[in-house]
Amino acid sequence: MFSTRRRKIKAKPVSLIKNFWTILIASFVLGGAFVYASYHKILDPPDFAKIIYNYKLIPPQLINLAAIYLPWFELLAGVALIIGICRKGAALGVGLLAGFFILALTFNLYRGHPTICGCFDTHARGLAMTAGEKFWKMKREVALDFGFVALAAIVYFGSRLREEEAESRLSDRNTE
Numbered sequence: 001m002f003s004t005r006r007r008k009i010k011a012k013p014v015s016l017i018k019n020f021w022t023i024l025i026a027s028f029v030l031g032g033a034f035v036y037a038s039y040h041k042i043l044d045p046p047d048f049a050k051i052i053y054n055y056k057l058i059p060p061q062l063i064n065l066a067a068i069y070l071p072w073f074e075l076l077a078g079v080a081l082i083i084g085i086c087r088k089g090a091a092l093g094v095g096l097l098a099g100f101f102i103l104a105l106t107f108n109l110y111r112g113h114p115t116i117c118g119c120f121d122t123h124a125r126g127l128a129m130t131a132g133e134k135f136w137k138m139k140r141e142v143a144l145d146f147g148f149v150a151l152a153a154i155v156y157f158g159s160r161l162r163e164e165e166a167e168s169r170l171s172d173r174n175t176e
Helices: 013-017 020-043 045-055 060-083 087-110 123-127 131-175
Strands: none
Touching: 013 020, 013 131, 020 045, 020 060, 020 087, 020 131, 045 060, 045 123, 060 087, 087 131
């Protein structure tokens, strides 16, 4: 009556990436993380400017602009990912931003310059940390940012594959 043979489930990675639920969950996690990360930066731009300054990567003239506009970009991109408006563009923007964070943190790790990421922490919280704690936190933030890039890639390419598939089905219907 019941078969003792087990069926092997062969899920292709592409089918998992373009799965509606995979894209939705990845969008919610990524969008929620960026909305949460933007909150303290929007409330306290001078604090975020100190964090940007501590990276010692951009000219001093651009620090205030970055401290004011970057958190709003994070907020808008995060909301777009969550509600699904311009999801591909938001995923691309967030993925590129996370990639830039990876480069910035890795460069500071390479040159032995301890700083806090600023993603979820304030400058004041970083003052109480030792150099060793900052380096450990920077390494964790790099790993987290790689996760963000992976989620952004899932959302971007999954959405793109779903759109192409829908267009293909639509053109097949029109040719019938």
